[in-house]
Amino acid sequence: xxxxxxxxxGFLLSGRDWKVIGTAAALMALNVLVMYVVAVxxxxxxxxxxxxxxxxxxxxxGAAIYAGESIAARGIEGGNVGLALAGVAVLQGAFGVFGAGxxxxxxxxxxxxxxxxxxxxxxxxxxxxxxxxxxxxxxxFEHYGKWSTYAFLGGLGGVLVGSFLTPVLLVxxxxxxxxxxxxxGWEMWRVRDxxxxxxxxxxxxLYVAVAGVFVHVLQIVVRMLAER
Numbered sequence: 001x002x003x004x005x006x007x008x009x010g011f012l013l014s015g016r017d018w019k020v021i022g023t024a025a026a027l028m029a030l031n032v033l034v035m036y037v038v039a040v041x042x043x044x045x046x047x048x049x050x051x052x053x054x055x056x057x058x059x060x061x062g063a064a065i066y067a068g069e070s071i072a073a074r075g076i077e078g079g080n081v082g083l084a085l086a087g088v089a090v091l092q093g094a095f096g097v098f099g100a101g102x103x104x105x106x107x108x109x110x111x112x113x114x115x116x117x118x119x120x121x122x123x124x125x126x127x128x129x130x131x132x133x134x135x136x137x138x139x140x141f142e143h144y145g146k147w148s149t150y151a152f153l154g155g156l157g158g159v160l161v162g163s164f165l166t167p168v169l170l171v172x173x174x175x176x177x178x179x180x181x182x183x184x185g186w187e188m189w190r191v192r193d194x195x196x197x198x199x200x201x202x203x204x205x206l207y208v209a210v211a212g213v214f215v216h217v218l219q220i221v222v223r224m225l226a227e228r
Contacts, residue, residue: 013134016199020191023203027088028210032115034096039103039111047101054169058159058176062152064094069208076201088204095211102218106225114225118218125217126184126210133188141189144182151179173216180212 013021038044050057072087074080106114133141158172187206189195196202 016194017191019199020203020206023200024206024210027092027203027207028214031092031095031099031207031211032119032214034092035099035103036111036115038096038100040108041100043097044100044104046097047104053163054172055156055160055163058156058172061094061098062156064090065208065212068094069204072204073201076198076204084200091204091208091211095215099215099218102215102222106222110225114218114221118214118221121217121221122210122214125181125213129181129185130188133185134192141185144186144189148179148182148186151175151182155179173219177213177216180209180216184209184213 047057050060068087068090070087071090072084075082075084075087103111103114152175155172155174155176155178158168158175160172162169162172184206187202187209191202191206196205
């Protein structure tokens, strides 16, 4: 289906949809494994240094994610497999190190459980958002991309202020998570309507959105465990 034509398939997923979602899910599963492995290495301490000044950590990881996705996209669009894989590796490293830093504060025997809970919650959120997008066949969700950008910028602003006024950090956290949720809806709409021709390129975009939601859910799960 071309990108000019709105779908009327409702909840039905095409073979192409499944390829995109399956590839994104495989990349996410690999990233969860990377988090688990890196959590027992010295790299897990990177967050302690970067987030000593919260805005520094947010900017560094944000830049790494942007760079990784841009490199992957350039490689896919140019047919350069090595460059595409390099971009994906940067993304895996950025999300992996960040997630490992969050996970490292959890006792080793509870880490698999924490990752599992975060994965289930993220999968449920993804299914709900995807279900909403697919249920509204013919509706455009292009504005979600713009709203996502606004949420990310507002989140960075919140983190910047929160670097000096700690209570404001929560505002930054919520806005950045909202940005990833909006982007997830936007990516699901693009999958539904075939807005991106290359399956691998669309899968990377969907994976980034899901990974962003996952690391935020992971932080919430870890915080809830700590308060028990």
